Amino acid sequence: xxxxxxxxxxxxxxxxxxxxxxxxxxxxxxxxxxxxxxxxxxxxxxxxxxxxxxxxxxxxxxxxxxxxxxxxxxxxxxxxxxxxxxxxxxxxxxxxxxxxxxxxxxxxxxxxxxxxxxxxxxxxxxxxxxxxxxxxxxxxxxxxxxxxxxxxxxxxxxxxxxxxxxxxxxxxxxxxxxxxxxxxxxxxxxxxxxxxxxxxxxxxxxxxxxxxxxxxxxxxxxxxxxxxxxxxxxxxxxxxxxxxxxxxxxxxxxxxxxxxxxxxxxxxxxxxxxxxxxxxxxxxxxxxxxxxxxxxxxxxxxxxxxxxxxxxxxxxxxxxxxxxxxxxxxxxxxxxxxxxxxxxxxxxxxxxxxxxxxxxxxxxxxxxxxxxxxxxxxxxxxxxxxxxxxxxxxxxxxxxxxxxxxxxxxxxxxxxxxxxxxxxxxxxxxxxxxxxxxxxxxxxxxxxxxxxxxxxxxxxxxxxxxxxxxxxxxxxxxxxxxxxxxxxxxxxxxxxxxxxxxxxxxxxxxxxxxxxxxxxxxxxxxxxxxxxxxxxxxxxxxxxxxxxxxxxxxxxxxxxxxxxxxxxxxxxxxxxxxxxxxxxxxxxxxxxxxxxxxxxxxxxxxxxxxxxxxxxxxxxxxxxxxxxxxxxxxxxxxxxxxxxxxxxxxxxxxxxxxxxxxxxxxxxxxxxxxxxxxxxxxxxxxxxxxxxxxxxxxxxxxxxxxxxxxxxxxxxxxxxxxxxxxxxxxxxxxxxxxxxxxxxxxxxxxxxxxxxxxxxxxxxxxxxx
Numbered sequence: 120x121x122x123x124x125x126x127x128x129x130x131x132x133x134x135x136x137x138x139x140x141x142x143x144x145x146x147x148x149x150x151x152x153x154x155x156x157x158x159x160x161x162x163x164x165x166x167x168x169x170x171x172x173x174x175x176x177x178x179x180x181x182x183x184x185x186x187x188x189x190x191x192x193x194x195x196x197x198x199x200x201x202x203x204x205x206x207x208x209x210x211x212x213x214x215x216x217x218x219x220x221x222x223x224x225x226x227x228x229x230x231x232x233x234x235x236x237x238x239x240x241x242x243x244x245x246x247x248x249x250x251x252x253x254x255x256x257x258x259x260x261x262x263x264x265x266x267x268x269x270x271x272x273x274x275x276x277x278x279x280x281x282x283x284x285x286x287x288x289x290x291x292x293x294x295x296x297x298x299x300x301x302x303x304x305x306x307x308x309x310x311x312x313x314x315x316x317x318x319x320x321x322x323x324x325x326x327x328x329x330x331x332x333x334x335x336x337x338x339x340x341x342x343x344x345x346x347x348x349x350x351x352x353x354x355x356x357x358x359x360x361x362x363x364x365x366x367x368x369x370x371x372x373x374x375x376x377x378x379x380x381x382x383x384x385x386x387x388x389x390x391x392x393x394x395x396x397x398x399x400x401x402x403x404x405x406x407x408x409x410x411x412x413x414x415x416x417x418x419x420x421x422x423x424x425x426x427x428x429x430x431x432x433x434x435x436x437x438x439x440x441x442x443x444x445x446x447x448x449x450x451x452x453x454x455x456x457x458x459x460x461x462x463x464x465x466x467x468x469x470x471x472x473x474x475x476x477x478x479x480x481x482x483x484x485x486x487x488x489x490x491x492x493x494x495x496x497x498x499x500x501x502x503x504x505x506x507x508x509x510x511x512x513x514x515x516x517x518x519x520x521x522x523x524x525x526x527x528x529x530x531x532x533x534x535x536x537x538x539x540x541x542x543x544x545x546x547x548x549x550x551x552x553x554x555x556x557x558x559x560x561x562x563x564x565x566x567x568x569x570x571x572x573x574x575x576x577x578x579x580x581x582x583x584x585x586x587x588x589x590x591x592x593x594x595x596x597x598x599x600x601x602x603x604x605x606x607x608x609x610x611x612x613x614x615x616x617x618x619x620x621x622x623x624x625x626x627x628x629x630x631x632x633x634x635x636x637x638x639x640x641x642x643x644x645x646x647x648x649x650x651x652x653x654x655x656x657x658x659x660x661x662x663x664x665x666x667x668x669x670x671x672x673x674x675x676x677x678x679x680x681x682x683x684x685x686x687x688x689x690x691x692x693x694x695x696x697x698x699x700x701x702x703x704x705x706x707x708x709x710x711x712x713x714x715x716x717x718x719x720x721x722x723x724x725x726x727x728x729x730x731x732x733x734x735x736x737x738x739x740x741x742x743x744x745x746x747x748x749x750x751x752x753x754x755x756x757x758x759x760x761x762x763x764x765x766x767x768x769x770x771x772x773x774x775x776x777x778x779x780x781x782x783x784x785x786x787x788x789x790x791x792x793x794x795x796x797x798x799x800x801x802x803x804x805x806x807x808x809x810x811x812x813x814x815x816x817x818x819x820x821x822x823x824x825x826x827x828x829x830x831x832x833x834x835x836x837x838x839x840x841x842x843x844x845x846x847x848x849x850x851x852x853x854x855x856x857x858x859x860x861x862x863x864x865x866x867x868x869x870x871x872x873x874x875x876x877x878x879x880x881x882x883x884x885x886x887x888x
Contacts, residue, residue, distance in 0.1 A: 128171040135195035141255030156207035164221035230403035230434035232257035250437035275485030282307035309484035331444035341476035346490020347461035348454025372747035373422035402510030403434035404493035512548035526577035527878035530871035537875035581882035585638035610637030613877030614837035626653030634838035635729030646727025661782030667722035678733035689787035700740030815849035839870035
């Protein structure tokens, strides 16, 4: 009996991040491996494959597409239909085919892969020392793409004609540089140049060597990286770091440090297995690590008064070369003045950074999108984003529903926007604080880029309820110009829904939204909220009690004002300051605060948990004035001991009362007890830990009461206050011991960088039954 093998043709569509990651050469090799004929091509919507052969081989081929794909690919779906064979006699990779209105996911930029690093450091390799080495497994993607399909003519590499050797690699399906759109070498690719602050070319044959010598001599160097400029200096040179801070107008906010290899990081910081994995991942973010201050020779001025150091490994060939040649850790911080977007283009940097950097390391590869470094921390062995940008955006958050096309404009601080389509929520890279025209222009330009790449035409526009936010004003203007419906979203509702959405949970859930500022439904400043929330709405079931924000924004910059507000509002206007760190305040300033409180002058009510942390920080003498957001609260957390398991379980007293059915956390006893401890000179670490434990106890008691009342046993924690590691650990532990399931952020920041995701989801359900 003769066994007849039945031949079939499979038409396959693969969706996900499958362009610019070596997927077509993978398909080519796979087809040959299974003796199949046909073709593969990129389209604007997917990777399309037609392949024919015997039925068993086709089955194995399709299974391998979903299990053996390249390391940087992400498969969203594989759809196959079967037909009669066409009689293909070989397998080929065909030219890309644009499709009107279709879109494809775009890969984030990827850190240098081991193969390219080996070539970079091998003297016999033709790319030895070439700072733009890349392949299909690494290198720029999002920062060079101008449109889809992802082909070289639609990138900023379009102007670089490949030399014969690079073209051969590009054309060879079995080469790892097959259709690597940024492919280049010293003969045909981008080049470096070193110039002085006045734009004069520094005549040096070895640019990296010359730049490294300048860094070792204490100079500040502006380095053009993947998504814009970074400012670099020797992290072990106190004078250089102080100069950078003074010129950048960043007196105290911590600076990131780049180190050459993991072994060097371990000399300066403690490393858990998860932190090692995150540091050396293809995303290569900045990771906040426990600093070995006693043994590290990195100057304390890099991160004043902090226990943690923001560290990253080199993620481009340029960084690898610069770090190895310099031979010491380098500060590597955003190339901007404080609160401005990073400089992107050479001419722009020479103007905007002239007063900061003494020298500029430039290159001539265009940058399509500004792209800051991502920042993560690891809490309970779970990576948690603080800033989501390079390596992560524009990869989407996958939604548990098919979305309308929505533009959500985000918040004022740590702004991101979000565009939705199908089951994708495209949360932008970190834009920044919307406080100036430069950041607004960056915001607008990036929205245009995302709309173009993902073929999105918004049907509705969502924004924060705060009437004065620049993002809110932009949203209203755009909606008016395009006659689009608008959805104003309460700030803390958006926080909770952002957490739900990344977990693909719909609610309702008990939402704990603790942050610094959010415009409330009653026009007060919220920030210590307990909500019953889902995608469609929320009910405020509890909050920290209101106290006046004495002097408005002045109370945020000067936490001692919040301490006085708590003391005089909750404990009486004659509360004595003797024996407290506040006793040294200017009597005239105290009188001004008392007057503002008594007359209600520029003192709106606030329930903010962030302001409560500020008040305790000032009350205990930790920080009375700040130079950057949340500095007082961060330094209060830094005072708490590390070995919390050995600490007493004592908490400060507080009360929960009811006001028209809403739980109100009364804080007078807590403030009185903290003041008593401070006056009695109880060590600040003890006070700090007791306070953190008390806030966790407040969260647990209120949530437990709401759960008993509603029958809902799931809690979502969101808002910038939960960047506090100690509070997150304590609150999660207490809630779980109470039988409650806890959701916390893992994909988008818990701070306002995640707000846009929540806004977009809420807008998708606005007006729907």
